[in-house]
Each structure stands twice: as C-alpha cells, then as structure tokens.
Amino acid sequence: MILFLMRRLLQAVAVMFVISVVGFAIQDGLGDPVRQMLGPTATDAESTGLRHSLGLDRPLWMQYLHFAGDAVELNFGDSYFFHEPALDVIARYLPATLELVAASAVITLLLSVPMGIFCAIRPRSWLARGLMGLSLLGISVPVFLSAMVLIQLFSIGIQVTLFPTGTGWGQWLNQLLSIQGGMPAYGRGNPVHVWGVWYTNFASWQGLLYLLLPALSLAFVMLPLFVRLIHAEMLEVLESDYVKYAKARGLRPSRIYFLHALKNTLLPVVTLGGVQIGTLVAYTLLTETVFQWPGAGLMFLDAIERADMPLIVAYLMVVGLMFVVTNTLVDLLYRVLNPRITLSGRSA
Amino acid sequence: MALLEVEHLDVRFPLRHGEIRAVRDVSFALDRGERLGIVGESGAGKSVLAFSLLRLLSRPGRIARGQVRFEGQELTQLSDRQLRRIRGNRVAMIFQDPLTTLNPVLTIGQQMIESLKAHRRISSRRARSVALHKLRQVQVSSPEQRLAQYPHQLSGGLCQRVVIAIALLLDPDIIIADEPTTALDVTIQAEIIALLKQLCEKHNVGLIVISHDLGVIGRLTQRLLVMYAGRIVEQGPTREIINDAQHPYTQGLINALPQMALPRQPLAQIPGNMPSLSQVPGGCAFHPRCRYRFTPQGQPRRDCSERVPEAVVSGDSQVACHWVRELIATLPIEKETT
Numbered sequence: 116m117i118l119f120l121m122r123r124l125l126q127a128v129a130v131m132f133v134i135s136v137v138g139f140a141i142q143d144g145l146g147d148p149v150r151q152m153l154g155p156t157a158t159d160a161e162s163t164g165l166r167h168s169l170g171l172d173r174p175l176w177m178q179y180l181h182f183a184g185d186a187v188e189l190n191f192g193d194s195y196f197f198h199e200p201a202l203d204v205i206a207r208y209l210p211a212t213l214e215l216v217a218a219s220a221v222i223t224l225l226l227s228v229p230m231g232i233f234c235a236i237r238p239r240s241w242l243a244r245g246l247m248g249l250s251l252l253g254i255s256v257p258v259f260l261s262a263m264v265l266i267q268l269f270s271i272g273i274q275v276t277l278f279p280t281g282t283g284w285g286q287w288l289n290q291l292l293s294i295q296g297g298m299p300a301y302g303r304g305n306p307v308h309v310w311g312v313w314y315t316n317f318a319s320w321q322g323l324l325y326l327l328l329p330a331l332s333l334a335f336v337m338l339p340l341f342v343r344l345i346h347a348e349m350l351e352v353l354e355s356d357y358v359k360y361a362k363a364r365g366l367r368p369s370r371i372y373f374l375h376a377l378k379n380t381l382l383p384v385v386t387l388g389g390v391q392i393g394t395l396v397a398y399t400l401l402t403e404t405v406f407q408w409p410g411a412g413l414m415f416l417d418a419i420e421r422a423d424m425p426l427i428v429a430y431l432m433v434v435g436l437m438f439v440v441t442n443t444l445v446d447l448l449y450r451v452l453n454p455r456i457t458l459s460g461r462s463a
Numbered sequence: 464m465a466l467l468e469v470e471h472l473d474v475r476f477p478l479r480h481g482e483i484r485a486v487r488d489v490s491f492a493l494d495r496g497e498r499l500g501i502v503g504e505s506g507a508g509k510s511v512l513a514f515s516l517l518r519l520l521s522r523p524g525r526i527a528r529g530q531v532r533f534e535g536q537e538l539t540q541l542s543d544r545q546l547r548r549i550r551g552n553r554v555a556m557i558f559q560d561p562l563t564t565l566n567p568v569l570t571i572g573q574q575m576i577e578s579l580k581a582h583r584r585i586s587s588r589r590a591r592s593v594a595l596h597k598l599r600q601v602q603v604s605s606p607e608q609r610l611a612q613y614p615h616q617l618s619g620g621l622c623q624r625v626v627i628a629i630a631l632l633l634d635p636d637i638i639i640a641d642e643p644t645t646a647l648d649v650t651i652q653a654e655i656i657a658l659l660k661q662l663c664e665k666h667n668v669g670l671i672v673i674s675h676d677l678g679v680i681g682r683l684t685q686r687l688l689v690m691y692a693g694r695i696v697e698q699g700p701t702r703e704i705i706n707d708a709q710h711p712y713t714q715g716l717i718n719a720l721p722q723m724a725l726p727r728q729p730l731a732q733i734p735g736n737m738p739s740l741s742q743v744p745g746g747c748a749f750h751p752r753c754r755y756r757f758t759p760q761g762q763p764r765r766d767c768s769e770r771v772p773e774a775v776v777s778g779d780s781q782v783a784c785h786w787v788r789e790l791i792a793t794l795p796i797e798k799e800t801t
Contacts, residue, residue: 354521356563363519363558364551364578364629378568454613455567 120443127439134435135186138428139179148195148422169195182428191432192425196418201429205411209433211303212410214316215402216395218330220388223337228377231345235353236372246342253339258398262332262405265300269328272296299325301407329406336398337391344387348380355379382453389445393438464535465492466636466669467516472529474508474515483740485511485524487693493637496667498660500680500701502716503690504737509673510559512690513641516671517550533637552582555630557640561622561647565614571625572610578632597628601658620651624658631662637669644679656683677720681705686779689713692738692748694771699780709782711753747772747785755786764789 149162149171166172170181185192191201234243253261267273275292278285304325306316316322352358353376361371399412407413411430418426450456474486485508493499501509514520516531518538531538533549541549550556558564565574575594579585585593591610598606601624614622623643630638643659644652660683663670674680680687680701687704689697689712697710708714715733717723724730735752738744750756750767757763766772766785774781775788 356558356560357566359519359521360556360558360564361566362550363517363556364581365547365549366551366577366581367547370577370581375566375569379566453568455615 119446123439123443123446127436127443130435130439131432134431135183135428136179138431139175139182148424152195186432191429194418194426195423196421196426201425202433204414204426205429205433208409208411208414210315211306211408212396212399212403212412214326215329215333215399215408215410216392218317218326219333219337219395220392222330222334223341224388226334227338227341227345230342231380232349232372232377234342234346235349238350247346250339250342253335254343256335258332258336258401259405261335262329262402265328265332266405268294268296269298270296270300298328300328303409329402329408332405333395333398333402337395340391341384341387345380345384348383349376352376352379378452382449385445385448385452389441389448392441393434396434396437466495466497466534467493468530468532469516470530470532472512472515472531473527474511474520474524475527476524478523478741481741484527484743485693485740486515489529489690489693489695491688491695491698493669493671495636496663496669497686498663498670498672498684499686499688500684501671501673501688501690502675502677502680504675506737506740507690508693508740509675509690510641513556513639513671513673516639517554517556518546519550519556548582551578551635552633553635554637554639555633555635557623557626557630557638557643559642559645561619561626562614564626565622567614569613570610571612571614571617575610575625575629575632578629582633593632594628597631598625600631600662601625601628603628619647620655623647623651623655627655627659627662631666631668634666635668637671638663639671639673641673642675643672645674645676652679659683677705677716678722689716692743693740694748694783695774695781696749696784697780697782699778703780709780709787710784711755711786712749715752744768746770747783753786755784 149166149169150157153162153165163172170178173181182192189202193199194201194204197204230246234246237243273292273294273296275289277292278288280286280289302325303316304321306322307319316326357379358371358376361375366375396412399408399410400416401412402408403410403412404416411433415427415430417423418430469492470490472486472489473484476483476485487508489512491499501512503509511520511524515524515526516538518526520526526539529539533554538546538549565571572591572594575597576587576590579590579593580587583590594610595606598609603609603621603624609617609621609625614625617625623646627643638659640659644655647655656679659670659672662668670684672680672683684701687698687701688695689704689710691712697704697708697713704713705717708717712733715731718731719733721730733752738748738751744751746766746768747753747770753767755764756767764785770785772783772785772788774783775791777791
C-alpha cells in the first residue's frame, strides 16, 4: 500500500515534469507578453527593461531551470497580468470550476446509472431503444452546441405560434408548446459566502439555479458515454454464470440487478469515471466560455490571449496534478470494489 | 407419484434463420432420494435440459412443449414469483465451474446468508450459524474464516464444496448438478463425487447429475439417461446400462472408455461427429454413424433414416432404436430368458 502510494508519487513527479516542459516549450508560439503588458506605445528601452526584469532575455533552458527551482517551492511566479502569484489567481478561480465539475459529475452519475441499468434489463422496451438512440446522438453533439440549445430552450424560451392565435384552443395549444425560459445563463449570480472563505453556488437556491444550465451542458459531454458503457457492461454481466446462479438460488430480481450485477458493472465505470473527471475539467473551457462562468477555464483562455506564461504553466500544472490525484483515488476505490485487486508497488 | 416428472419436453432456440431444437420430446421421472445421471457428448442438450427444468434458459431459449411437474405442480405454468420460491429452496443447482459461479465481489458469507434470507425469515446471526453448519458438513476447513473470504481466495475444489454447501442450505428435495466435477482436478473429482453421494444419501435428496463422463455417472447414480442430439436414446438402471448397453450409441460410448480397452489396442471410437443441433439428420439422429444401419444382408434399414425410433420398453429400461426393436421381435423367447 505504502509502496503503491510512493510509486504513484514518483509517477506524479514525472507527469508534472513533462507538463511543465511542454508548457514552457510552447510559450514562444503564444505571442509576446511584454508587448501585451506595455501596450503598443511602449518604447524599446521600456520593453527591454521589463524583459530583463522578468528574466525573459535569458536562454530558454535557463528560464526553465529558474522556473523549476521555484516551482518546487510552489512558486510559479507572478502573473504578468494580475501582478500577483499565479497560484493565488488560480486559487481564486478554481473553486467555481470545481463546483461546476462536481455538479455535472453528480448529474451524470444520477442519470446514467439508472438509465444504463434500465436499458440493459429491458432492452426491447421503447424507452430503452429511445435512450440508446439519444445517447448515440449525444456522443456526437459538441458541448457548445448542446449549451446553445439549452440556453435557447430554458433561458430565452420558445414562443410557439403554430396554431391560430384568434381561437381559444389555438392559444391554449400554443401556450402548451411554448417554453417560458428565464433560467439564468450568464455568470454565477451571487454565490453565498460560507465559513468566510468559500464562495459557493451550492448553498442557495439562486446559486443552484445559476449552476444548473452550465452543469447540465457539461454533463451532456459524459452522460451518453456513461449510459452506453453501463449498458454494455451490464448486458455482459447479466449473461455471466454468477447472475444465472443467483437466479437459480431464487434471489429477488432487485437484489440480482442492484447488488450482484451492478457491483461488477461498476468496476470499469469507476475507471472511466476517474479519467473523465480530468476530461470534464478540460471541457469547462468550452462551457465556461459559453455561459461566461467565471472559473479557471475562462481564466485560462484569457491567460492564453495575454500570453500570461506563469499563469498558463501554473494552470497546466494544477490540472495535471488533479488528473494524477483523481486517478490515484480511483485506484484506491477500485480496490474497495474489487477484492481481487491488491495494490502493490510492483507492476502487475 | 414421482417427485419430478418430465413429459414430452421440447426446448427451442428461435433464431433469425430457423430455430434450434435443443431438447426433443424428453420424458423421465425422478423419485424422492433417487440419483439420476444424464450422459451424452457436448452439444447433446444435457445442460439445456437441466436449465430448462427451473426455467433458467438463456435468451432466446424457451420451452416449446411439454410438462415439468414437481410434486404435481406444473413448473412451466408458474409465475416468476412462485417459481422463485422453488429455485434454490426446493430444487437447488450446482454449476460447472465453481470459480465463475460464485460472485467474485461478494464474500462467501454474504452469498450464503443471502440465499437463506431469500427463502426464510431468519436473523443474520442464525443464518450465519446455519451456513457454518453446512460448511462443516461439506468438510470445509476453518469455516469461520471462509465466510469472510472472497471466492478467488479459495481453490476450485473448495469453491465447489461451498457451492454444494449452498445447495444444501435450505434442505432441498432435488439438487441439479451440471457437470459438477468437469472443471476440477482429477484428484479433487473423486472427493467431490464421494461427498455428493454421501450427502444425498444421508439427507434423502434427489440428484440429477449431468456429465459427459461415464465414470462420474457410474459411481454417483442409480439410473441413467443417455442423450444424443436432443433426444433420450436409452434410459435404465445405471449398472445395467454400463454392463449391457442396448443402444448402439451407448455401446460406442462405453467401448470408448479407457477401462474397456484391451492392452496395447487403440481405444475404440464412434466414427464421425455428433450433428449440430441445427441440422440433425432425419430418422434416427444417430443413423449416419451407426454400424447397424445395414441389415446383416448388407441392405440399408430404411426405418433408420426415415422414422424417429420409438422407445422400446423392457422392465425398467427403454431404448429408442429400430435395430433393437427388430432384434427383440425376431428373438422374443431368447430375450425374455436372458
């Protein structure tokens, strides 16, 4: 167990190293931060001075070594734009993103497990066929499109005028088919301050309302994938000997489906889920842009536009760390679910 | 009235192109405490027959015709809920591979206790002590520890003992065992067979054993069914059939046993293969491989390829073979005196 964690730590360091090198290597392609900071009216002398004070006139490898030395002490340098430590900036923006990711992960989980199980148990029902068809569609729809559709439907609303408005029944039908809209689709609203340090959307109705559409659209990224995965796994498990044996022992169907089958189905789902948490963080770039959600994704896009190198690298490092941590947690959880796995430092 | 009566049972698997008839017109009966063997090559329909008794067929299999009566109760007509009260409770099953039979993510104890609780109103503590008692009966060492273990922590033989213990948990009337020793080492096989036999005798439990191994069946059972291409070709007392098989197929099976071979002689074989269940030849399904399909004069027997043979009944035994019928018809007196 301890060996396993130590191995994971080494892996994490290696991953972090690669990310930082990649982050550094691309910085020349992003534009000139000095130009961004000083504006087009700056003199050559000014920009040379700033370039020197930021250490940008040294060779790249020296810049990297300098950066790596600081990074070990969790110092990623000051953001060129915010003029404060990059980690502080990220710490300010990240909670909004994490709330978004958490909300959509919960939505995904709550919807995909029952849907997947239902589709496997009643594969011939119309609902199951419809869901499987929709999930195929859902996999193919990009997140910005689903976000737009959500905004149109629930924020702007749709006024149907298909039926004659002069008659009572026409108006009634029009009304019936119209959608009111009115859901917030811009920003976080006013997050509630909890325990003095934490702004959260979870603690008030209004906050949850603001969270709903962005979280839904982000959930649509993973939901179809999970429904299909759970469906496929469940179908396979239901054909297994131990499920047949459970039936032969006269157990109740609910126990067979939700204990015997589901517990075996969850193994690959957990694995995929862990990887996908990271992917969700990546997809927040799109969701946060469409909904103007003030999270780390939006901040990162701005940082790229401003060629704010310390912020970009720090963001990449933080996201990389999140990948490593979630994957480690998943491996630990996997051991709880699957008694056949024992974690050891040796590779299997 | 027999404990279990199966009459004219037909099991079919409808497929896109035609259907497979895995079990054809099978009838047999099992008395209380009787041990019955079903033998045949792979694909003869033995396992399908076993699973169809408790309606545990995999999709798209279904019982197309016939009756399965347990204590006079028609199992093919019961609702799922009623059937559930019989499964595992009155009629228990033992599967082929103990390592895939037990759920890998639940402990032995969880699986034993849930079996009990599915059929009895019983406290967890009480269920635990019943489970321990049954584990001791099947001679599992340190049963307390086993309850907390997962199936993968046990050997195949030990797992099969656990499965037998689970089968005995609710004191069933019948145990259906589908190839219970096939997945085990040869040394373990003998122990498991002895254990099954002893426990069934002691508790007066009826046993239906499916096997392709005449050795297993011979030691374990009192009566024997021989299946070929979905039909019963011969049934009777086990000892009689092994000593004096009537049907040419059974004779072939027994002659193919290593124990029957003469020293330094190659093992006898039945020429050809069993037909796939989707293309069973007309008439007697065995006739293309049968050495009696010609008369002594060298003429093909037309019956063999044209008519499905009906069972010839003599005493406790039945044989479905045109050749045997002819033999009996020509030598009536001799047959009676022997």
